[in-house]
Amino acid sequence: MVPMPHYLIVSALLFVIGAAGVILSRNLIIMFMSIEVMLNAANLAIIAFSRFLNLMDGHVFVFLIMAVAAAEAAVGLAIIITIYRNRNSINADRFNLMKW
Amino acid sequence: MNGYLYLIPLFPLIGFLLNGLFIGRLHKRVISLIACGSVGLSFLLGVKFFFDLLSLPENARIIGQVLFTWISSGEFNVNIGFLFDPLSAVMVLVVSGVGFLIHLYSIGYMHDDSGYGRYFTYLNLFVFSMLTLVLADNYLLMFVGWEGVGLCSYLLIGFWYEKKSAADAGKKAFIVNRIGDFGFLLGLFIIFWQTDSLNFAAVFEKAPVVFMAGGGLITAATLLLFLGAAGKSAQIPLYVWLPDAMEGPTPVSALIHAATMVTAGVYMIARSNILYTLAPVSLTVVAIVGIATALFAATIALAQNDIKRVLAYSTISQLGYMFTACGVAAFSAGIFHLVTHAFFKALLFLGAGSVIHALSGQQDMRHMGGLKRHLPATCLTFLIATLAIAGIPGLSGFFSKDEILWKTFSSDYGSPWLWAVGLFTAMLTAFYMFRLVFLTFFGKERLDDHAKAHLHESPKIMTVPLSILAVLSVVGGYIGIPHLLGGSNQFEKFLEPVMQGHQADAEMSQLPAAAVHNGNIEMVLMIVSVALILLSIYLSYYLYVKNIGLVGRIQKSVSGLYRLIYGKYFIDELYNAVIVRPLVGLSLFLWKIIDVILIDGLLNGLAILVGDMSLGVRRIQTGSIRTYTTIFLAGVIVIIGYFALR
Amino acid sequence: MMELIIFYFAAVAAVGGALMMILQRNPVASVLYLIVSLVALAVLFVQLNAIFVGALLIIVYAGAILVLFLFVIMLLNLRGEKFTEKRPRMDKATRLILAVVFFAELVIIIKEMAFPQRMNSLMVQASPDFGTVRPVAELLYTKYIYPFELTSILLLVAIVGAVVMARKDKSEKGGDS
Numbered sequence: 001m002v003p004m005p006h007y008l009i010v011s012a013l014l015f016v017i018g019a020a021g022v023i024l025s026r027n028l029i030i031m032f033m034s035i036e037v038m039l040n041a042a043n044l045a046i047i048a049f050s051r052f053l054n055l056m057d058g059h060v061f062v063f064l065i066m067a068v069a070a071a072e073a074a075v076g077l078a079i080i081i082t083i084y085r086n087r088n089s090i091n092a093d094r095f096n097l098m099k100w
Numbered sequence: 101m102n103g104y105l106y107l108i109p110l111f112p113l114i115g116f117l118l119n120g121l122f123i124g125r126l127h128k129r130v131i132s133l134i135a136c137g138s139v140g141l142s143f144l145l146g147v148k149f150f151f152d153l154l155s156l157p158e159n160a161r162i163i164g165q166v167l168f169t170w171i172s173s174g175e176f177n178v179n180i181g182f183l184f185d186p187l188s189a190v191m192v193l194v195v196s197g198v199g200f201l202i203h204l205y206s207i208g209y210m211h212d213d214s215g216y217g218r219y220f221t222y223l224n225l226f227v228f229s230m231l232t233l234v235l236a237d238n239y240l241l242m243f244v245g246w247e248g249v250g251l252c253s254y255l256l257i258g259f260w261y262e263k264k265s266a267a268d269a270g271k272k273a274f275i276v277n278r279i280g281d282f283g284f285l286l287g288l289f290i291i292f293w294q295t296d297s298l299n300f301a302a303v304f305e306k307a308p309v310v311f312m313a314g315g316g317l318i319t320a321a322t323l324l325l326f327l328g329a330a331g332k333s334a335q336i337p338l339y340v341w342l343p344d345a346m347e348g349p350t351p352v353s354a355l356i357h358a359a360t361m362v363t364a365g366v367y368m369i370a371r372s373n374i375l376y377t378l379a380p381v382s383l384t385v386v387a388i389v390g391i392a393t394a395l396f397a398a399t400i401a402l403a404q405n406d407i408k409r410v411l412a413y414s415t416i417s418q419l420g421y422m423f424t425a426c427g428v429a430a431f432s433a434g435i436f437h438l439v440t441h442a443f444f445k446a447l448l449f450l451g452a453g454s455v456i457h458a459l460s461g462q463q464d465m466r467h468m469g470g471l472k473r474h475l476p477a478t479c480l481t482f483l484i485a486t487l488a489i490a491g492i493p494g495l496s497g498f499f500s501k502d503e504i505l506w507k508t509f510s511s512d513y514g515s516p517w518l519w520a521v522g523l524f525t526a527m528l529t530a531f532y533m534f535r536l537v538f539l540t541f542f543g544k545e546r547l548d549d550h551a552k553a554h555l556h557e558s559p560k561i562m563t564v565p566l567s568i569l570a571v572l573s574v575v576g577g578y579i580g581i582p583h584l585l586g587g588s589n590q591f592e593k594f595l596e597p598v599m600q601g602h603q604a605d606a607e608m609s610q611l612p613a614a615a616v617h618n619g620n621i622e623m624v625l626m627i628v629s630v631a632l633i634l635l636s637i638y639l640s641y642y643l644y645v646k647n648i649g650l651v652g653r654i655q656k657s658v659s660g661l662y663r664l665i666y667g668k669y670f671i672d673e674l675y676n677a678v679i680v681r682p683l684v685g686l687s688l689f690l691w692k693i694i695d696v697i698l699i700d701g702l703l704n705g706l707a708i709l710v711g712d713m714s715l716g717v718r719r720i721q722t723g724s725i726r727t728y729t730t731i732f733l734a735g736v737i738v739i740i741g742y743f744a745l746r
Numbered sequence: 747m748m749e750l751i752i753f754y755f756a757a758v759a760a761v762g763g764a765l766m767m768i769l770q771r772n773p774v775a776s777v778l779y780l781i782v783s784l785v786a787l788a789v790l791f792v793q794l795n796a797i798f799v800g801a802l803l804i805i806v807y808a809g810a811i812l813v814l815f816l817f818v819i820m821l822l823n824l825r826g827e828k829f830t831e832k833r834p835r836m837d838k839a840t841r842l843i844l845a846v847v848f849f850a851e852l853v854i855i856i857k858e859m860a861f862p863q864r865m866n867s868l869m870v871q872a873s874p875d876f877g878t879v880r881p882v883a884e885l886l887y888t889k890y891i892y893p894f895e896l897t898s899i900l901l902l903v904a905i906v907g908a909v910v911m912a913r914k915d916k917s918e919k920g921g922d923s
Contacts, residue, residue: 002749002750002753002793005856005857005859006753006757007790007794008856008859009853009856010757010760010761010790012849012852012853012856013761013849014760014761014764014787015852016845016848016849016852017761017764017765017768017845018764019733019845019848020768020841020842020845021764021767021768022729022733023726023729023730023733023841023844023845024768024838024841024842024845025768026726027773029773029776029815029818029819029824030767030768030770030773030776032815033767033776033777033780033815034767034768036780036807036811037764037767037780037783040784040787040803040807043787043791043799043803044787044790044791047791047794047796047799048794050796051794051795051796051876051877054873054876056876056877056881056882056885057885057889057890059796059798059799059877059881059882059885060882060885060886060889060890062796062799063799063802063882063886064890064893064894064897066802066803066806066807067897067900067901068897068900069807069811070806070810070811070901070904071900071901071903071904071905072904073811073814073815074814074904074905074907074908075904075907075908075911077814077815077818077908077912078907078908078909078910078911078912079911080818080822081818081821081822081911081912082911082912084822084824090822090824092724092725092726093724093726095723095724095725096722096723096724097723098721098723099721099722099723099724730840730841730844733844733848734844737844737847737848737851740848740851740852740855741847741851743855744851744852744854744855744858745854
């Protein structure tokens with residue numbers, strides 16, 4: 001009995017919070033976790049649609065998204081480890097070697 | 101047979117190329133052979149075509165040849181084509197004939213010059229250009245020849261380029277010529293604009309139809325063409341280059357500045373006679389400018405001391421006569437004088453060259469005198485030429501000059517005033533020419549030692565052309581003996597098909613009574629002019645041989661007037677102050693201020709601007725990933741916003 | 747009725763957890779809050795009959811990935827770095843505004859979407875085995891076999907990459923395998 005738009009609004013809210021987390025935080029770990037939040041927001045939207053269209057394809061999609069998120073998390077954390085080892089900091093503002 | 105017409109200008113062109121490409125590697129004999137040979141061949145070809153022309157019926161005397169289409173752009177079509185009709189036949193014979201004689205003369209005159217090969221190369225190029233000019237069948241090809249002779253004039257005047265005065269004279273000639281050429285081009289534009297063609301046949305056919313007789317356009321076109329002629333043929337106000345052009349070698353002065361190039365203007369006007377008769381105002385302008393120039397130059401010649409300068413001003417004066425003839429629509433009389441003038445003026449210049457050569461470079465008549473003994477051949481031929489130019493009956497100059505004087509009096513476009521001024525100028529001509537003869541060849545010797553050391557008559561290679569020209573100066577006039585004196589004026593009849601706008605000789609008019617009446621007037625005028633000329637000669641004899649001290653006293657008593665004449669009326673100085681200086685100043689201004697500061701500054705400023713802008717733009721690359729993500733997100737928002745607001 | 751309450755409860759938990767995660771200093775606390783959020787999300791999934799995916803979320807996501815995060819945090823001993831650099835105030839405000847604008851856009855889109863009446867309630871008939879493992883498996887091994895294989899390769903790549911990058915360099919560049 002929960003109307004569809006509710007789920008979508010929750011998904012949108014989560015997505016925006018995740019995006020805000022990415023651009024507002026200077027801590028690399030927090031940025032990374034915000035990305036995960038965004039991914040899950042998308043998952044929610046997909047599952048909601050899948051339920052209301054009575055198609056199982058959405059579930060498969062979410063499954064695969066989770067697999068990709070896992071892979072991405074692994075590699076991303078490896079990168080953060082490397083950065084920390086080299087710079088001894090995870091402050092995103094400190095890494096600006098690409099500055100002109 | 102027609103197909104070989106293009107060879108006439110081609111031979112000198114080949115001569116130019118051969119001598120030009122192999123300068124320095126050819127022996128002097130070979131160079132002269134190539135140069136003189138090519139001009140000689142052109143002359144022979146010209147003679148051949150002349151006889152071909154004579155065999156054609158009178159009203160169809162045209163031999164044409166179109167080589168190929170040069171420009172074809174929309175309605176604008178110009179061919180490389182040649183036209184051999186009576187007028188161009190006369191010009192070709194004069195140019196190649198006199199040119200050939202001068203080439204022979206130059207072999208002797210330039211013998212010791214280091215630029216021997218270069219000289220003949222330029223000379224051949226000149227003959228090629230001049231032949232192109234007179235043989236062209238359209239205005240544009242004629243203009244090509246026109247420019248070509250201008251270029252060769254520059255090259256040859258400044259032949260001894262190490263001398264600053266010679267280089268300056270060459271520049272002056274070219275620049276003043278250019279001003280005339282500007283007028284010429286504008287005239288061409290008008291002609292093309294109205295008649296859609298530059299081909300002579302087409303233009304002359306369409307002109308009476310397209311142009312309103314006496315209207316503004318045709319007057320403008322003809323006046324502009326005359327401006328070009330004034331530049332090329334040294335009339336007022338563009339004559340100033342010709343006296344300076346005497347810096348060049350004397351045979352150059354003979355060929356270019358006496359016999360051929362300066363006559364190009366007269367030829368052009370004679371060729372365009374149909375256009376000029378459609379614009380009576382232009383004819384009047386031409387006549388007035390012509391006679392004014394004739395008088396003006398004659399007065400200057402009275403006081404000059406350099407032998408070549410006198411001859412230069414004399415040339416300007418005689419050219420004025422030719423233009424006056426054209427200005428009263430007596431075009432064939434003008435061409436007649438052109439021919440006879442070529443003979444005796446070339447002879448005069450070559451003779452002067454002979455004198456200068458004998459005196460090892462002396463050109464001032466005050467340091468000459470009594471050369472009759474030492475240079476007999478030169479003196480005799482020179483005297484014949486002087487008699488011709490003065491207009492003594494029996495020699496060529498008499499017939500042509502008299503024809504002009506009669507036509508200025510009798511023509512519908514003429515007036516007695518023109519005749520009077522012309523007569524006075526003829527007196528002056530006789531006076532100063534005989535002054536020249538007396539000062540140079542007669543009287544006491546005033547030579548300096550340097551000249552005396554190598555005093556010798558010129559070699560045969562120089563005196564033979566002199567003799568030939570002398571003979572021509574005598575008999576050359578017999579082709580145009582007027583009816584009055586029992587001749588049939590074959591010259592005028594020959595040129596008649598070309599000069600459709602000409603003023604028919606009064607004797608040919610219908611009423612025999614009028615013819616006799618006119619005949620009487622002509623006889624009277626002729627006798628009057630001859631008498632006055634003889635008087636002038638005697639006056640000159642008296643002053644310069646008998647009582648030379650009188651000259652000095654006369655000079656003192658009219659010293660102001662004398663200084664004015666001697667200083668050429670200070671026209672050069674006037675031009676310099678009024679035209680040259682402001683132009684140079686303007687150029688400096690344009691250079692220093694506009695070019696350096698404005699334009700360079702603008703360009704450099706642009707470059708600096710770009711540099712500064714990029715300095716600003718590169719701040720986008722902050723290197724901070726948060727900034728990048730933020731902007732990324734902003735972009736996404738914009739895109740989604742588009743969907744949201746749709 | 748009951749469903750709506752559960753829904754709101756879970757929704758608030760999810761959003762609140764995510765919000766709190768961002769605002770924490772201590773990274774460990776952030777991870778824990780994220781776990782809370784994810785559990786609430788799983789509740790929402792189950793409410794939508796997606797039991798398989800919901801379980802997967804807890805097991806894989808909360809159980810493996812976030813634990814990995816915790817491991818790394820512990821490994822690197824990241825307590826709470828003092829971020830002492832001054833940054834312009836404007837900066838933060840701009841970004842917040844951006845986020846708000848973003849949300850507004852999304853809401854607009856959602857509002858504009860026209861849902862057929864039948865979608866407006868959970869009374870849509872779902873197939874009996876909706877959301878279980880069997881349909882997922884069926885689809886995964888037939889229709890989506892290609893992405894499945896690719897994903898497995900992706901995982902392989904990720905494993906190798908992560909191991910290589912996170913290794914301590916005991917030798918010089920181009921070290922032995």
